[in-house]
Amino acid sequence: MGDRVKTGRLRVPWKWLRRAAQLAFLFGFLWLFRKTESDGTGVIQFAANLLFRLDPLVAASAILAGKQFIALVWPALITIALTLVLGRFFCGWVCPLGTLLDMTRHLLPQRFQRSVRASALPLSHSPTPPSSASHFLHWRVAKFFLLGVVLVSAVFGLQLIGYVNPFSILVRGMAVAVDPWLNRGVTAPFTWLYKNAPESVTNVTEPVYEFLKAGVLPFQQNAFVWAGVSFAILLAVFALEGVERRFWCRNLCPSGALMGLMARFALLRRLPVRVCGNCKAAADCDEFCRMGAFDERERLIPESCNLCLDCVTDCPSGVARFGFRKTKAAPAPLEPSRRLFLASLATGVALPVIARAVGDGSRLPADLIRPPGARGEREFLDLCVRCAECMKVCPTNALQPALFETGVEGAFSPRFIAQLGYCEYNCTLCGQVCPTGAIRRLPLPEKQKFIMGKAVFDKDLCLPFAKGESCITCEEHCPLPEKAILFREAEAVVKKTGQCAMMKQPFTVLSLCTGCGICETKCPIEGKRGVRIVREETVPADVKKEYEELEKTNPRPAATQASERAAGY
Amino acid sequence: MNEMHADEQSSCPIFNRRQFIHRVAAWSAGAVAAPPLFRLVPQAMAAPGAQPLLAVAKGTDYEALLAKALEPLGGLPFIKKGARVLVKPNIGWDRTPEQAANTHPLLVKAMVKLCLAAGAGKVMVFDRTCNDCRLSYVSSGIQKAVQSITDPRVTCAFVDERKFVPVKIAKGKAMNEWEFYKDALDADCYINMPIAKHHRLAKLTLGLKNVMGLLGGKRGNIHQSLDQKIADLNTVMKPTLTVIDATRILLRNGPSGGKLDDVKELHTLVASTDTVATDAYATTLFDMKPDEIESTRCAAAMGLGEMDLNKVKIVKV
Numbered sequence: 001m002g003d004r005v006k007t008g009r010l011r012v013p014w015k016w017l018r019r020a021a022q023l024a025f026l027f028g029f030l031w032l033f034r035k036t037e038s039d040g041t042g043v044i045q046f047a048a049n050l051l052f053r054l055d056p057l058v059a060a061s062a063i064l065a066g067k068q069f070i071a072l073v074w075p076a077l078i079t080i081a082l083t084l085v086l087g088r089f090f091c092g093w094v095c096p097l098g099t100l101l102d103m104t105r106h107l108l109p110q111r112f113q114r115s116v117r118a119s120a121l122p123l124s125h126s127p128t129p130p131s132s133a134s135h136f137l138h139w140r141v142a143k144f145f146l147l148g149v150v151l152v153s154a155v156f157g158l159q160l161i162g163y164v165n166p167f168s169i170l171v172r173g174m175a176v177a178v179d180p181w182l183n184r185g186v187t188a189p190f191t192w193l194y195k196n197a198p199e200s201v202t203n204v205t206e207p208v209y210e211f212l213k214a215g216v217l218p219f220q221q222n223a224f225v226w227a228g229v230s231f232a233i234l235l236a237v238f239a240l241e242g243v244e245r246r247f248w249c250r251n252l253c254p255s256g257a258l259m260g261l262m263a264r265f266a267l268l269r270r271l272p273v274r275v276c277g278n279c280k281a282a283a284d285c286d287e288f289c290r291m292g293a294f295d296e297r298e299r300l301i302p303e304s305c306n307l308c309l310d311c312v313t314d315c316p317s318g319v320a321r322f323g324f325r326k327t328k329a330a331p332a333p334l335e336p337s338r339r340l341f342l343a344s345l346a347t348g349v350a351l352p353v354i355a356r357a358v359g360d361g362s363r364l365p366a367d368l369i370r371p372p373g374a375r376g377e378r379e380f381l382d383l384c385v386r387c388a389e390c391m392k393v394c395p396t397n398a399l400q401p402a403l404f405e406t407g408v409e410g411a412f413s414p415r416f417i418a419q420l421g422y423c424e425y426n427c428t429l430c431g432q433v434c435p436t437g438a439i440r441r442l443p444l445p446e447k448q449k450f451i452m453g454k455a456v457f458d459k460d461l462c463l464p465f466a467k468g469e470s471c472i473t474c475e476e477h478c479p480l481p482e483k484a485i486l487f488r489e490a491e492a493v494v495k496k497t498g499q500c501a502m503m504k505q506p507f508t509v510l511s512l513c514t515g516c517g518i519c520e521t522k523c524p525i526e527g528k529r530g531v532r533i534v535r536e537e538t539v540p541a542d543v544k545k546e547y548e549e550l551e552k553t554n555p556r557p558a559a560t561q562a563s564e565r566a567a568g569y
Numbered sequence: 570m571n572e573m574h575a576d577e578q579s580s581c582p583i584f585n586r587r588q589f590i591h592r593v594a595a596w597s598a599g600a601v602a603a604p605p606l607f608r609l610v611p612q613a614m615a616a617p618g619a620q621p622l623l624a625v626a627k628g629t630d631y632e633a634l635l636a637k638a639l640e641p642l643g644g645l646p647f648i649k650k651g652a653r654v655l656v657k658p659n660i661g662w663d664r665t666p667e668q669a670a671n672t673h674p675l676l677v678k679a680m681v682k683l684c685l686a687a688g689a690g691k692v693m694v695f696d697r698t699c700n701d702c703r704l705s706y707v708s709s710g711i712q713k714a715v716q717s718i719t720d721p722r723v724t725c726a727f728v729d730e731r732k733f734v735p736v737k738i739a740k741g742k743a744m745n746e747w748e749f750y751k752d753a754l755d756a757d758c759y760i761n762m763p764i765a766k767h768h769r770l771a772k773l774t775l776g777l778k779n780v781m782g783l784l785g786g787k788r789g790n791i792h793q794s795l796d797q798k799i800a801d802l803n804t805v806m807k808p809t810l811t812v813i814d815a816t817r818i819l820l821r822n823g824p825s826g827g828k829l830d831d832v833k834e835l836h837t838l839v840a841s842t843d844t845v846a847t848d849a850y851a852t853t854l855f856d857m858k859p860d861e862i863e864s865t866r867c868a869a870a871m872g873l874g875e876m877d878l879n880k881v882k883i884v885k886v
Binding site: 039040041042191194219395396424425426427463469470471472473476477478479480481482483487504522523524557 | 663699700701703704705706707708712731768769770787789790792793794795821822824825826827828831
């Protein structure tokens with residue numbers, strides 16, 4: 001304390017400023033996440049996709065893999081510019097995953113944390129530093145390895161960013177698992193009370209429910225296939241916090257690694273560059289550094305420091321500070337070795353080859369439908385960063401994460417499952433929130449004509465064929481102004497009575513059908529539906545021929561005739 | 570009317586709040602537990618022999634048109650002070666007013682205002698939509714029109730899936746139970762405001778079919794013997810008043826439409842307390858005979874109203 005007075009400087013509470021900024025950015029992110037939802041206007045003003053567009057690694061990998069300039073990712077330039085001035089500030093001040101890790105680490109069992117630290121943390125400020133052959137020291141360079149693999153694989157046409165990008169892991173985990181589960185968990189008790197409790201109770205609970213529904217919870221209750229997988233990955237990032245503080249950020253995060261490499265050239269530096277050799281206090285920078293940003297010789301590692309400024313605020317002698325002044329003392333040398341570089345290069349080249357050998361994705365399953373506006377399969381996989389924004393925003397919950405249905409490279413990419421939801425005729429939201437343009441932002445008239453697939457009827461299930469029951473619910477819902485489902489009047493056996501009756505039996509006008517899937521979603525048959533969307537190229541030739549014949553013999557009713565007939569008043 | 574909706578899971582409670590109260594009351598009285606389902610008595614029907622009155626109004630100022638159509642019927646005499654009124658337009662589709670798939674927003678707004686003026690204590694506007702409800706409420710223009718009336722008694726909320734309760738359809742011939750919306754069952758008056766449209770299965774969708782927007786469950790399952798089921802459902806929710814919006818009608822590609830060539834402007838409203846009569850009359854607007862519509866025949870056969878237009882007193886204004 002005495003030292004502080006002596007310096008005579010007003011000390012800025014940096015640590016608290018940083019915490020305030022972290023909270024502000026976290027709430028901003030959560031707000032954007034909540035806003036990534038239809039409000040009926042057809043436009044998403046704000047979306048959490050901003051996070052992806054700010055990430056230089058997302059930009060780099062999408063541009064390299066897509067072999068094209070992507071204007072959408074321009075905000076990454078802001079991050080690059082700021083990083084070249086401030087260093088890896090993004091990780092300490094902005095990144096919502098980092099903030100959540102900082103906030104939740106206290107939830108881990110303390111004993112577990114302490115024991116791991118005591119046994120594994122080598123970088124204590126002891127008179128005789130332990131040998132540098134510590135296990136966890138080597139983990140630090142893993143992030144550079146991952147960065148290299150992602151970038152090299154991207155060049156060779158394999159997009160891996162979705163598996164290792166912190167925002168992909170965070171947003172996807174939240175969108176497909178945390179958010180829907182939370183919503184169900186919160187609303188379930190209110191629903192139970194609503195249905196079972198006397199009015200004296202619901203008079204209290206219902207206003208609370210209304211408030212939560214209006215401002216906090218998502219509008220729709222989504223459900224996703226493979227939600228547990230994305231959740232497990234997110235959970236693992238949090239669990240690693242038990243091994244070491246900010247384990248993910250220090251050791252694994254490839255986006256942080258890229259920003260770290262830029263940070264080496266940053267103007268802003270911690271001063272002094274070394275942990276003070278004459279530090280009289282018990283406190284000690286490297287022990288408390290959340291990023292472990294000092295090497296064995298107690299020099300600052302610019303690639304690691306995330307400018308949390310704890311060392312400035314907590315320094316008992318008021319020496320530690322950050323400044324733009326050049327110093328003679330050199331920071332720790334660049335850690336990734338040539339061997340590591342070569343290893344990541346080799347892996348980055350090998351993975352695309354292996355992925356192609358395992359499954360080249362050229363023969364997709366008939367029911368593998370991509371979102372409306374999606375680019376060709378190859379280009380789509382190159383650009384998609386697996387952020388799940390499209391799945392979050394889809395108003396009918398039709399977009400679902402794939403696992404390996406589309407080949408080994410397709411994990412977590414969006415697929416359209418018409419049995420669960422359909423593509424709203426007037427909706428372009430998935431194209432609006434895609435951060436890299438893997439799903440193009442088509443103008444509405446173009447999207448309405450975009451062919452996702454074709455509807456094909458299954459005569460073994462469809463009611464007027466299979467059971468002799470009237471239905472054509474599919475025709476009713478077809479959103480095209482000239483309906484793509486027509487029917488023929490034919491005699492069919494009514495299963496219930498054994499008699500014959502005239503039935504309206506539907507067929508598809510293949511030249512019009514866009515595969516929006518509302519027919520499949522609304523088909524009253526449980527489970528496998530009587531009409532299903534398949535990829536256009538997989539419609540069997542005999543079905544095509546049959547539908548064309550039916551169209552000739554069952555023309556649609558003429559318009560003019562009806563208009564003239566209508567009498568009016 | 571809501572053609573149907575197939576994707577929602579039916580939220581079938583073992584018993585709901587009202588039944589819970591009934592049960593507690595029954596237990597504490599030492600009586601046998603109340604029956605597990607609603608038993609609703611259909612509202613008293615018009616006395617036999619009385620000639621139903623039907624108003625047909627024409628005009629292009631839609632807000633004034635509604636008042637004009639109601640004039641021969643004596644306005645809204647059935648709305649008692651403080652009554653809970655359900656105004657049920659068709660908001661089924663993500664379509665604009667000129668595409669003629671939903672009830673015209675100005676008519677809905679005018680009706681809500683008239684209800685308030687008549688002393689209604691609560692006016693609820695809703696529909697269980699076929700397309701996404703957010704899109705449908707916005708595109709139809711109805712949400713905005715209703716919300717422009719800044720009155721705490723008016724609500725234009727989305728359907729809450731928790732509020733569907735199973736109801737026995739005692740008079741039903743083709744169905745004997747379905748889930749209905751609780752707010753609709755609790756309403757004192759049910760003002761039915763469909764739009765007249767083409768429909769390839771039912772031929773036309775008019776006043777009787779509009780009840781489907783009050784239903785829960787998988788409505789695709791109603792499409793088998795649809796016409797009789799529509800009549801059955803109307804024994805549970807019998808409109809106090811039906812106003813069919815024929816300001817513009819959809820002649821083809823219904824019920825969702827989407828093509829302006831298929832829309833014909835008639836600037837007409839058909840209003841009556843007898844829904845069967847309104848349907849019968851509205852059918853003639855399409856140059857069809859009332860008995861061509863199977864659901865009208867089924868409902869008339871069940872005594873839900875008069876389909877013989879010679880027996881209906883028609884007032885054209």
